[in-house]
Amino acid sequence: xxxxxxxxxxxxxxxxxxxxxxxxxxxxxxxxxxxxxxxxxxxxxxxxxxxxxxxxxx
Numbered sequence: 001x002x003x004x005x006x007x008x009x010x011x012x013x014x015x016x017x018x019x020x021x022x023x024x025x026x027x028x029x030x031x032x033x034x035x036x037x038x039x040x041x042x043x044x045x046x047x048x049x050x051x052x053x054x055x056x057x058x
Contacts, residue, residue: 002035 004019005012008027013019021028 003033005031
């Protein structure tokens with residue numbers, strides 16, 4: 001289970017899978033609050049925010 005907060009409208013919601021959009025305003029700017037972090041074998045930033053992954057490996 002993953003919990004997100006939308007950076008645009010502030011809506012907090014939960015999803016079983018990785019969310020791509022806010023269900024309320026459809027914004028793609030989401031803050032991952034809770035749940036297993038996404039891992040990427042191709043990114044060298046180790047979960048930080050970098051230009052090669054745009055923060056998607058968090």
